[in-house]
Amino acid sequence: MKKHLIPFIACSSFVPVSIYSQISQHPNIIMFLVDDMGWQDTSVPFYNNELTSLNKRFITPNMERMAQMGVRFTDAYACAISSPTRCSLMSGMNASRHRVTNWTLELDQKTDAKSDVIDLPEWNYNGIQPASEEKEINNSTAITSLPQVLKENGYRTIHCGKAHFGARTTPGADPINMGFDVNIAGGANGAPGSYLGTKNFGEGSRFAVQGLEKYYGQDIFITEALTREAITEMEKSVKMDKPFYLYMSHYAVHTPYDDDKRFSQKYRGRYDEQLKTGLNENEAKYAALVEGMDKSLGDILDYLQKNPEVAQNTILLFMSDNGGQGLNNVRQGVANRDQNYPARGGKGSAFMGGVREPMMVYWPGVTKPNTECSQRVIIEDFYPTILDMAGVKKYTTHQVIDGVSFADVLKSPEKTKDRVLIWHFPNLWGESQNKEEGYGAYSAILKGDYHLIYTWETRQIRLYNVKKDISEQNDLSQTMPDKVKELTAELSDYLRERDAQRPSLKATGEVIPFPDEQ
Structure with a gap:
């Protein structure tokens, strides 16, 4: 296998004291989360520092750019399903503790598939809720959210994109109730009714995206609209002279695979090294979704580059919420083998393809450029890590935190530690019950x-x-x-x-x- 141009460098960081003195005690933080992106759905290598055949399918120059700026984590994990991951990120709890173990949507409605063999236990299908609602919402977990703690410590907190951590009509469905000062297009829905402004982003459907009405009827993709709104809110925060936490939570690259015409044509029918054939329509649209997400990352990097006084004080974290779709009803190739190769399985599966994620961190003055780190990380670790990065030392939470901060590893690589990871999914995902492939x-x-x-x-x-x-x-x-x-x-x-x-x-x-x- 051809080696990637980025050379392997062990996770390391040497920061002169003079650089630390230029960094604010409370830096801006951008948490860039992608939906349903597999760990190989990028031209950045996350396996053995080598480009895989799947890496070569995708064009993500801005992920490459971020990788050159900071550190790639090659052992990063999330839950196999969206809502559990998002609830762990917001709470710092393992899914076995917060019990939002499957995806949420409607009030008091489970989303599990049926079984003739097992009865599923009660789980928190109404999602996470603000701590003040502890006794008000059944089948939910009350928490002190990450943005709430940041807000209480002087941050302007911005939610942009997919929320999907509380059932519809509950307080937790609205990011404003979960500690965000600003909510752009976040609600109970776990996917967009449509990515297209010409279709009003699915207006009228149960997955309609609310809050982007100004773009209705326009020839614009939702990924682009969200990015524009996010940059506007960052600019507002800078003018207010307040540190910001931007949760840039894209709907991409979840289904439906609407056509992002800016990028899709270059992929249609293109010969693929792994599949040994041309890309089909779904795979071409999927690759375009990925490239559109990458453009969003690039637009944010461009904003920071044009505003160096902001850039030198802004941390950027990149992560996905679960494995890429591994089923050939929506993707091309052999189900559970090709879509997240060389890992097995995909979204919803216990195998590596369901839980292993692309992850990067850029922390000015701390992370060393163009490095790779093998520290094992799971999604609940982001909660205490981001608070460490924010300089928030003293805080209390309604919930018990399971996550372990990896901030010290970024600062001092000799502090790399063993990390045992646990997944708990006592549920039935609706798209497949193939136990042989890790589902169920x-x-x-x-x-x-x-x-x-x-x-x-x-x-x-x-x-x-x-x-x-x-x-x-x-x-x-x-x-x-x-x-x-x-x-x-x-x-x-x-x-x-x-x-x-x-x-x-x-x-x-x-x-x-x-x-x-x-």
Whole structure:
């Protein structure tokens, strides 16, 4: 495999004291979150510092630009589904604790698929809510949100794009109630009714995007409209002389794969090295969605470049909320193999393709340009990290924080630490129930090189060495019983400590045992 032009440099940062003195105690922070973007849906390498065949499909010059500016994290993870990730980011809690374990939409309505074998436990399908609503909204988790803490410490907090952390009509559906001073187009919906201004962004549908009425009827893509609004709000914050937190939360690259005509034509029918054929219509539109998202990142970088006094005091974090779609009903190629290659599975799956993400950080004066870091990070870690970056030392929260800050790793690479990651999804995602490919109700643990997956319905345990076998093809559970015992015990103890809910068997009504109760 051809080496990428960006050379490997271990995660490192040396910051002269004089540079620190130029950085405000409360820097601006931009959290740039992409929806449904797979870890390989970019021309930036996130695997072994090499360009994969999938990397070569995509054109993301501004992600390359950010990678040159800062540090790429090659071991970053989220939940396999959107709402759990977003609730973990807002709360700092693992999904097993906040219990918003599947995607949310309507008040008091579950979104799970049906099963003839298992009954699903109660979960918080009404989402997260402000702490003041603790006893008012059933099936929800009350929190002190990340933007609320930042707001209380002098930040102007801006939400732009997809929210999707509270059910419709609940207080938590409105970002303003969750600590944001400004809400641009965020609500209960987890996707846009349409990306197109000519279709009023899906006006009249259950996924209609509200708040961008000024663009109705215009030939504009929602990614572009959101970016323009975000830059306007950054400018306002600068004029107010207030530090800002911008949560730039794109609807892209979620379905529907509407045609972004600015970019799509270059991909139509183009020969693809991985697929050994030309890209089909869906794949061409998908690649255009990715490039449109990348242009948004570039527009924000351009704004900072044109305003160096802002740039020198602005931190930028890039992340995705779950794996890319791994199913061939919406993508091209072999389902669960091609779409997130070399990882297996995709959005909704317990395998690496469902949870491994592209992640980058640029922190002026702290991160060293053009570096790569193997520190393991999961989505709930962003909460304490961003507060560390913001210089917020003392704060109290309604909830218990599970996340671990990685700010010290950015400042001092010798502080790189082991990180055990846990996933808990006692639910049924509606698009596939293929348990063989990691879908369905599951819990999982990643410790060291080993990834253990427990499927609740069948009580099947699978074990993979993801360092040697990133595609998770070689199940080691039968040949490594001691490792299975170690990891099932640690996973089960973690879930017990959080009183994690479990499915039960329809036939007997019995709750399915924890992984270590085999």
